[in-house]
Amino acid sequence: MKNNTAWWLRITVAFFAVIVLMEVYIDSGDQPAFLAYPTLMFGFMALILLLLIAIAFIVQAIENVLYNTLDEEAKERYLATKEEKWEWTWGKKMYNKMLGSKPMEAEGEIILDHNYDGIRELDNKLPPWWVYLFYASIVFAIIYLVRFHVFNDYNQTLEYEQEVAAAQLEIEEYKKTAKGLVDANTVELLTDASDISAGKGIFEGNCVACHMADGGGGIGPNLTDQNWILGGGIKNVFHTISEGGRDGKGMIAWKQNLKPAEIAQVASYVLNFQGTTPANPKAAEGDIWVDPNTPAQETPVEAEATPVVIDSAAVTMN
Numbered sequence: 001m002k003n004n005t006a007w008w009l010r011i012t013v014a015f016f017a018v019i020v021l022m023e024v025y026i027d028s029g030d031q032p033a034f035l036a037y038p039t040l041m042f043g044f045m046a047l048i049l050l051l052l053i054a055i056a057f058i059v060q061a062i063e064n065v066l067y068n069t070l071d072e073e074a075k076e077r078y079l080a081t082k083e084e085k086w087e088w089t090w091g092k093k094m095y096n097k098m099l100g101s102k103p104m105e106a107e108g109e110i111i112l113d114h115n116y117d118g119i120r121e122l123d124n125k126l127p128p129w130w131v132y133l134f135y136a137s138i139v140f141a142i143i144y145l146v147r148f149h150v151f152n153d154y155n156q157t158l159e160y161e162q163e164v165a166a167a168q169l170e171i172e173e174y175k176k177t178a179k180g181l182v183d184a185n186t187v188e189l190l191t192d193a194s195d196i197s198a199g200k201g202i203f204e205g206n207c208v209a210c211h212m213a214d215g216g217g218g219i220g221p222n223l224t225d226q227n228w229i230l231g232g233g234i235k236n237v238f239h240t241i242s243e244g245g246r247d248g249k250g251m252i253a254w255k256q257n258l259k260p261a262e263i264a265q266v267a268s269y270v271l272n273f274q275g276t277t278p279a280n281p282k283a284a285e286g287d288i289w290v291d292p293n294t295p296a297q298e299t300p301v302e303a304e305a306t307p308v309v310i311d312s313a314a315v316t317m318n
């Protein structure tokens with residue numbers, strides 16, 4: 001039996017259709033399903049492939065059996081109808097319709113009657129695919145004109161601003177989850193016990209020589225009082241630890257040795273010293289620091305009128 005309409009073609013098409021369907025319906029987040037569940041998917045697709053091949057074989061076998069039950073005349077008729085490859089007839093018809101060209105034999109109908117040294121011209125119609133595209137672009141242009149120039153729906157500036165705003169939100173979201181990205185401007189006081197105990201470990205490993213284990217101070221200033229040389233509050237303390245103190249005082253820039261997340265932890269730990277009473281407190285140095293974001297209760301109006309800028313970059317003198 002000849003012409004068993006490209007069974008492998010059908011299998012391939014069905015196989016890829018299943019893959020596409022699975023991508024659409026399996027919820028695998030941002031990743032393609034194949035990357036999210038590789039073994040499962042490969043196993044499943046191998047099974048599907050086997051199944052498709054099996055079906056193709058069975059169909060073929062049934063067809064053969066039925067074919068052999070036919071008489072000679074019926075066999076011929078059957079083969080004749082199979083000859084027309086139905087898969088392609090619709091596509092071919094459509095293609096020809098869209099081209100709209102006359103077949104060679106019919107060119108006589110549209111030939112123009114001038115003749116330049118043997119060169120003659122056909123009066124071809126515009127190809128329908130082109131004409132339809134042209135109409136579509138007119139419709140598009142009308143809708144566009146009315147929407148953007150008559151009703152001023154939105155413009156490129158607005159579109160840009162919306163996208164920037166959305167991106168900014170994403171950055172905020174990202175920074176919240178990525179602890180390592182903190183800097184002196186974004187750092188917040190950490191309160192988790194795990195962060196504080198990590199900060200304690202860092203403090204005891206690096207800082208006690210000058211600040212004492214209880215923060216009472218030695219070579220370095222007392223960290224338990226309200227007085228700060230370089231500014232209090234998480235942002236200033238983070239900045240001091242990260243960038244170091246004034247030149248020649250002995251407080252180095254710890255950003256060489258500590259990661260931003262670790263500096264945030266040790267800074268939070270340092271702020272926990274506030275209000276504790278160390279064994280040998282060093283005399284207060286610097287000014288009492290008032291958080292400009294929580295204005296003193298007695299003078300709320302004044303504090304609001306003259307907000308103190310906590311630009312932590314301004315406190316370093318080196």
Ligand code: HEC
Binds near residue numbers: 206208229245
């Ligand atoms: C070699 C001694 C030394 C070590 C080690 C040291 N510091 Fe300091 N620290 C100082 C000195 C000195 C100052 C005062 C700097 C100045 O006056 O500019 C200071 C200032 C500070 C301040 C600011 C205090 C204020 O009043 O503004 C903080 C906060 C601080 N250190 C935290 C730390 C932390 C956290 C560590 C460990 C990671 C550390 N220090 C390690 C000597 C040290």
